[in-house]
Amino acid sequence: MDLLTREYGTLRSIAGPLLFVEGVRRVSIGEMVAILLPEGQERRGQVIEISERYAVVQVLETTAGIGTTGTRLRFSESVARMALSPDLLGRRFNGAGEPIDGLPDILPERWVGIIGNPINPVARDKPAHFIQTGFSTIDGLNTLVRGQKLPIFSGSGLPAKEIAAQILRQARVAGEATEFAVVFAAMGITFREAAFFLDEFEKSGVSEHTVVFLNLADDPTIERLLTPRFALTAAEYLAFTHHRHVLVILTDVTNYCEALREIATAREEIPGRRGYPGYMYTDLATIYERAGRIRGRPGSVTQLPILTMPDDDITHPIPDLTGYITEGQIVLSRDLHRKGIYPPIDVLPSLSRLMNLGIGEGKTRADHRGVADQLYAFYAQGRDLRRLAAIVGEEGLTESDKRLLKFAERFEQEFVSQGPEDRSLEQTLSLGWKLLSLLPKERLTRIKPDWIQRYYKGG
C-alpha cells in the first residue's frame, strides 16, 4: 500500500457496476475514487460500503474493460463536491458536474458536498406565492406555489416536456419582475429530448439564467445517481446564497430509479416492490425535499420533476413513492391526449397540496377555492355519468344529469384544452364561471352565495 497516494491494486471482484477492493484502510463512505486501467484510462467511482475485508466501490461509468489484474484504485479523500459560483448560470455540465460547453472550469466561490444536508424543518418558511403558469388546469385547479415540488406524471409519448417547457416560458409571479433562474437536470433522456429543452431555453431567452446538467441515455447509468444532486446543490446555492427564485426540472426520474435498482441488484439486496430497493422512498426524499423556502432568505427552490409511469400505471413504485413525497402531482392522460386535448392533464388524480397557501383573497381571488371545488365536483359527476350513459344510453338520464354530461364534455374541450394559449388567472376563472353557469345555480353548493351572485352568468 502506498501511504501517500492511497493507491490500491487489490481489486478482487466485479459484479455489475460494483468493485470489491480488498484490504483498504482509511477510506470513508462516499469518498470518490479514480479507477486507473493499465492502458492509462481513468474511470470514476464512489465508496458505498466499507468493511474489514472489502471496500465496495460503485463505478459511475461503464465497467467494460476493467479487470481484476492491473487495475489500480486511487482514493481521493474527498466526497463528491461541486464548485459553486454565480458564474454557473449559463453553463452546461455533464451528469458528474464537469463542464461540457468548452468553457473553463468554474472558479469556485466555495466547494460544497453534493449530498446536501436536510433543511432544518424549523428553518423552513411556508410557501405562499402563486406562480401563474398559464395553464387553467394548473393555475385554476392545482395551483403551483413558489418553493413547491410538483412533479408531472407522464406516460411514454405524452407531452410532458412540452408542458414543462411552456411552464418555464410562462411562469410569473404577480407583481414581480425578477426572472426565475432555471436548473435543468437530464437523467438518461435521449439526445433529441435534451435538444428540445436546450432549444427552448435558447428561444425563450432564458439560457443565461440556466444551468444545465446532462446525463443522456448513452451516458453512464450510475452517474445519473449523482446528476440530480449536482443540480440541486447548484439550485440551493443560487436560491439561498444568491437570493434567486430557482425552477428545477429533473427529467426523467424513472431513469434515475432504474439506476438505483441496478445498484441494489448488484449488491444482492433484498428487493422491495417490483425489484426496487426498500430504501427508494428515503433516497427519493433526499432529492425531492431539497425544495422550499428558508426563513430570512429571499430565494426559493421550486421543483418540477418529470417521470414516466411505466405502463401508465400510477400505482407503480416510482410514481407511488414520488406522490408520497412531493406536494402533489400533475397527471397526464392518454385518453385526453388521444382526443387531441393539450395539455392532456387529468385533473381528477392531479393535486396541488400547497394550493391553499397560494390562493384566495389578496393572493388570487376570493372565489378561487370555491370555483375549483365546484368544477371538480361537477366534472367527477359528469365523468361517472359518461360511463353510465355508455351502458344505459343517454335517454336513461334525467335532465339535470344530461346537463352534467354536457358540462364534462365542455370542461375538457374548453377548460382543459387550450393549445398554446397562455391564460391569465382571470381568464381561467371566468372560463370556470362560464362552464359552471351551464348548471342551475342552486346546485353550486360548494360556492358561497355572494360569489354566485357576483359571477354566475346562467339563467
Next chain:
Amino acid sequence: MESKGSIVKVSGPAVVAGGMVGSRMYNRVIVGASGLLGEVIRLEGDRATIQVYEDTTGLSLGEDVIDAGEPLLVELGPGLLTSVFDGVQRPLDAIRQELGDFIGRGIVVPALSRTRQWPFVPTVKAGTSVSGGDVIGAIAETPRIEHQVLVPPGTSGKVIEIREGSFRVTETVAVLDNGTTLTLIQKWPVRTPRPFRERLSSTVPFLTGQRIFDFLFPLAAGGTAIVPGGFGTGKTVVEQTLAKYAQADIIVYVGCGERGNEMTEVLADFPELTDPVSGRPLMERTVLVVNTSNMPVAAREASIYTGITIAEYYRDMGYRVALMADSTSRWAEALREISSRLEEMPGEEGYPTYLATRLANFYERGGRVACLGGSDRQGSITVVSAISPPGGDFSEPVTQCSMRVAGTLWALDSDLAHRRHFPAIDWKRSYSLYLTSLEDYYRRSVAPDWSELRREMMALLQQEEELQEVVQLVGIDALQDPQRIALELSRIIRDDFLRQHAFSEVDAACPLEKQYWMLKVIFAYQSLCQDLLKKGRPVEEILNLPVREELGRMKEIPVTGFVDRAKKLMARMDKEREREVE
C-alpha cells in the same frame, strides 16, 4: 460503564464496531470522530451493530466507537410543550441556532433548556412519604397546562426537604430521607413503556369535531384509530385537523418520515390558532417530534418511541393525551431498512418478521389508565396512526398488522379524494369497535335517539349502493319514486353531512350538538318528502323544493344560534307539508 471499540464496517445507517467489550443492547453510543449518535441493536461476541441516527457519509474504518453505558433516554420535564424535537429528541430550534438553516451532524444539545427557570410550587410537605408517580408539586408550564412534578417510577422515601421558588430543570427541589434528590427532570429509556397502576376501559369518546368520525365511526379516548390511504387521500389533513380541534389536553404530533413543509405549516399555524375551549394558542398544548423523510432513517425509527414516551409522561400526570403519528408506515420502512442492513431473514414484503410484534407493542402503549401514585388520577393516550400503503393497497403488512390491533378504522379512498369529497373516508370499509361502549355516553350527552339516527344513516348509505347498482344497469327510470327519494337523501347525507372542508372557517370543526341537529333537519326533510309523495305530489317537484338548497348550506351556519336556525328550518318544512293539505 463505558466501553470503547472501533469501526469495522459501515453500510448505510448500520455500523459494526469491534472490541466493544461490555456493551449492552440498546445502549447509546457515540460513533466516529464527528461524534454521531447511535444505538446498539445487535451483539455478537465483542462486535456491536449500531444503528446511527445521523448520516454516515465520511465515516472510516478504525474510528472510535464509545458505548455510553446507558440506553437512549428521553428527557421529561417542563419545557416539552411548544418544543420541536427531532426523532432522538434534539431540539430543532437549538440545532438551528448552533448550525444554521441546514442540519449538520454530531451535535449534542440537551432536549430541555438548562438555563430556563420554572416556578415550582410544592404540593407536599416535608415529612410526607412519597413513591413513584406521586405529585410533589406543580409548575405552570404554559398558561393552560399545569405540569405535575412526579416522583419517578421506582423511587420512594420520606420527603425531608422541599423548596419553593424558581428552578432550572436540573436543580434539586426535594430531598428524600434515603438521600435521593428530586429535580424537575426525569430521564426514561425510550423503548421502555412507563408504568401505571391499572388499565381502564374507555367509555368516553375522543371527540374530533368531524362529523363522519364522531357520528359514524367514533374513537374512544384511550383508543387507537388507524388512517390508511394512498397518497393525497387526506391522512395528513386528518392528523392535523384532529391536532387542532380534537378534545385533548395534550397533543404529541410525530411527523415520521414525511414532508418538511407540512411541519412548517403546523409551526406557522399552531401558535396563531386558538383552542376554542381555553382560548389559548394551540401550540401551548403541543409537542412536535419531527423526523422528515430526508432526515436520517434510523432516527425516524426512534421518533415514534420518543413521541409515545412523552405522551406517557403527560398521561401519568392525569391528562388526556393524543398521539398523532404521520406516518407509521415510514417507521416500519425504517425498521425494514435497518433489518435488511443486518441481513436478517425477511418476512412479508421484506419487512422483518418481528414487524407485527413491534407494531402491537407500540399501539399497546396507548390506552386509558389509572396513574401510578397515591392520588386518584386517570390519564389516557389516544393514538391516531396514519398508514401509507404502497399503491393504496390495504393488503400490505403494515396496514394488516395495524388493523389487528386498532379499534377504529378510518379508511381513506382515492376515488373520493379525486372528486374532492373530503374527508375521503370510505364509509363502507371503515368501522369502529367502540360503538357499544360509547353508546351510553352519546345517549346521555347528545340525545337518546343517537344510535337510531346513526343506524338509519348507515342504512340509507347501504341502500344507496344497492340502488346505484340498479341505476348502473338499467338507468334511473327503473327506480320507483320512494327509491328516487331515498337516493336523494343519501346524496344529502354524503354531500351535506359527511363532507366537511378542513379549510372552511365555520365548518372545520363541528361540535356534537350541531352534528345532531344537522341530522335532525335532514331526517325531517326525509319525512317531508315521503309525506308529500303519499299525498300525490310529483317526485320531480318534491326533489326541487326550495328548502333543499338550505340543507346544502347548513354547514356554513355558525355554531352559535345553529339550533334555532335548525328548528326554524324544520318549521318551514312543516308549513310546506300543511300547504299541501289546504
